[in-house]
Amino acid sequence: MADLFKISGARVYDPANGVDGQVQDIWIQGGKIVSPPSDGCRPDRTLDARGYVIMPGGVDMHCHIAGPKVNTGRKMIPEMKRDAVIRRTAHTHSGTIGSVPSTFATGYLYSQMGYTTAFDAAIPGLLARHAHEEFADTPQLDKGFYVLFGNNHYVMDRIREAEHEQLDAYCSWMLEAAKGYTIKIVNPGGVESWKQISRMSMQQLDEPVPHFGVTPRAVVRELAAASDRLKLPHSVHIHCNNLGIPGNWETTKHTMESLDGHRGHFAHVQFHSYAGDPNDPRSFRSATSDLVDYVHAHPEVTVDVGHVNPGQTLSMTGDAPFSSHLHRLTKNKWFTADCEQESSCGVIPIEYRPEKSLIHAVQWAIALEWYLLMEDPWRCAMTSDHPNGGAFYRYPEIIALLMDRELRRDTMARLPHGLEERTVLKDIDREYTLSEVAIITRAAPARILGLKHKGHLGAGADADITIYAPDKDIRRMFERPRWVIKGGVVAAEDGDIQKEVFGETFFVEPGFDQNSLPGIKDWFEEHYTISFSNYPVDTHYVDQPHVVPCDS
Ligand SMILES: [Zn+2]
Numbered sequence: 001m002a003d004l005f006k007i008s009g010a011r012v013y014d015p016a017n018g019v020d021g022q023v024q025d026i027w028i029q030g031g032k033i034v035s036p037p038s039d040g041c042r043p044d045r046t047l048d049a050r051g052y053v054i055m056p057g058g059v060d061m062h063c064h065i066a067g068p069k070v071n072t073g074r075k076m077i078p079e080m081k082r083d084a085v086i087r088r089t090a091h092t093h094s095g096t097i098g099s100v101p102s103t104f105a106t107g108y109l110y111s112q113m114g115y116t117t118a119f120d121a122a123i124p125g126l127l128a129r130h131a132h133e134e135f136a137d138t139p140q141l142d143k144g145f146y147v148l149f150g151n152n153h154y155v156m157d158r159i160r161e162a163e164h165e166q167l168d169a170y171c172s173w174m175l176e177a178a179k180g181y182t183i184k185i186v187n188p189g190g191v192e193s194w195k196q197i198s199r200m201s202m203q204q205l206d207e208p209v210p211h212f213g214v215t216p217r218a219v220v221r222e223l224a225a226a227s228d229r230l231k232l233p234h235s236v237h238i239h240c241n242n243l244g245i246p247g248n249w250e251t252t253k254h255t256m257e258s259l260d261g262h263r264g265h266f267a268h269v270q271f272h273s274y275a276g277d278p279n280d281p282r283s284f285r286s287a288t289s290d291l292v293d294y295v296h297a298h299p300e301v302t303v304d305v306g307h308v309n310p311g312q313t314l315s316m317t318g319d320a321p322f323s324s325h326l327h328r329l330t331k332n333k334w335f336t337a338d339c340e341q342e343s344s345c346g347v348i349p350i351e352y353r354p355e356k357s358l359i360h361a362v363q364w365a366i367a368l369e370w371y372l373l374m375e376d377p378w379r380c381a382m383t384s385d386h387p388n389g390g391a392f393y394r395y396p397e398i399i400a401l402l403m404d405r406e407l408r409r410d411t412m413a414r415l416p417h418g419l420e421e422r423t424v425l426k427d428i429d430r431e432y433t434l435s436e437v438a439i440i441t442r443a444a445p446a447r448i449l450g451l452k453h454k455g456h457l458g459a460g461a462d463a464d465i466t467i468y469a470p471d472k473d474i475r476r477m478f479e480r481p482r483w484v485i486k487g488g489v490v491a492a493e494d495g496d497i498q499k500e501v502f503g504e505t506f507f508v509e510p511g512f513d514q515n516s517l518p519g520i521k522d523w524f525e526e527h528y529t530i531s532f533s534n535y536p537v538d539t540h541y542v543d544q545p546h547v548v549p550c551d552s
Helices: 068-076 103-112 125-135 153-160 164-178 190-197 216-229 249-257 288-297 320-330 358-373 392-403 405-413 434-449 474-479 514-527
Strands: 004-014 019-029 032-034 045-048 053-056 058-063 115-123 142-148 182-186 236-239 264-266 274-277 280-286 301-304 311-317 335-339 343-352 465-468 483-486 489-493 505-507 545-547
Touching: 004 434, 004 465, 019 434, 053 058, 053 434, 058 392, 058 434, 068 125, 068 311, 068 335, 068 343, 103 115, 103 392, 103 483, 103 489, 115 125, 115 182, 115 236, 125 142, 125 164, 142 164, 153 164, 153 216, 153 514, 164 182, 164 216, 164 505, 164 514, 182 216, 190 320, 190 343, 216 236, 216 249, 249 264, 249 288, 280 358, 288 301, 288 358, 311 320, 320 335, 320 343, 343 358, 358 392, 392 405, 392 434, 392 474
Parallel strands: 004 045, 004 053, 058 115, 115 142, 142 182, 142 505, 182 236, 236 264, 264 301, 505 545
Antiparallel strands: 004 019, 019 032, 053 465, 274 280, 311 343, 335 343, 465 483, 483 489
16 A cells, blocks of 8 residues: 555645635545545654645646747757756756756756646647657656647648548547647637738738638637537637737637637737737737626636746747747847648747836736736636746746735836826736635646646645745745645655656547548648658657546
8 A cells, every 4th residue: 555645734725626725634645635534544654734835736737848949949048048057966957947947947947836737838740759858858747738730731621621520530630649638729820821921910810821711710610619529628729810919809809709609728818918009019008808808708718828027038939920020029039940731930039128118018917917807717827828928937926916916006116107008907906815826826727728637635636735835925935835745745845856756748539530541641641741650659758648538
């Protein structure tokens, strides 16, 4: 029998099970949380956590931590890495930090902050093997990734021809081949339009993609329908068209409408909530309230925020057209690449200076508006679209702002004149409770991802547990938990990694009609530079494979 481990006496915040600060013991056996044993049963070991606060391990549902574009980002900013290093210890490898940490450092930094699960949001099927290789070097986390479909040539052909069965078979085959978790859409149709005609203007949802004759609206609707037919645990995951452009909130609202009642998750929604004239940056302002009203009325829609932190970071995205736009604005060095038949990417250094730039200040405020205006935190996850809005390890700065309106007001007082009439942030009095923080940082993302054994502390859940020392300094409290437990093992203590614990890799196998395969193979052999048989990632290549059932 595996040893019985008891964490005693802490205040437990487990919103999925209705526990809001009550003092409870947590029992662990075999890496899982178990029901309290019958009277007289003694634990093999006990951790005395009286006076501490317990939450499930954090879950980051949208970040960029693996694959070629992350590697490109690491190489692009040597100046941010030179002095930011993690030294090797008896328990750990060395690593570099900066806004795009190395693989091992990524795992350690999440763990030090109390996070135990993270999903990379944009991997092309063709480059899935690289992402899995990096995952195998990323300790302390369970992980998975989303596969890019929104500009895939085969997908657009099937949508145009209304071949739904073949579309489902392809999505299913691709997710199994890449060992991916769900269908990701980035700038649907817009990336392909840009590749073909160097489009610079706003992408219209009903404007057909050249050569393919399908509209962005159809891509969203049909892939949302496919993900529901396949019963994927997490819905289609959408990065809308026109990211970052003033006036894009209408595109975002119309994209939400195009779901036609299907489930859909809207990523880094802060970057898609802008009012104003696309040709006049001075008109830039928040449209958060309008979008929040829509989300409130449509339970099939979930969001993550994509907040921004002041300072230098790196934009990395499958949205190469946006990256090109940023390059024209900033003149910064820029990397871009095409991924045959499937997608593109762009990587470019950026700096957020909300104290100097009114636009950056409005972006900062819009993110806080999303967190604070969403009445139902269960449909809103904390993200910075790491590293796009700032590094993941800066989440505690945002938690502090959400829990303290005076801190928000003091911060706003230092930001440029004009912010107050462009956002409604100054009028919001809400302060997050610990329970609401537990929802947006772990319980909600786990539920949105369809991970039934994550984000809560009920019997059967993974024993991923974070124990915080209560502190008036909220940022400090969330930056350095007292203990972080991963799968029942004490992984970090006071910010020091105690043990390298390698986690599982989540993916789906929705299943498909094998009669569809010859058609996919024929098309593949005609268009790709590699052969069909070399494409799929074999399960033995994946670090601790865990197939999550398709029963949503
Ligand atoms: Zn992203």
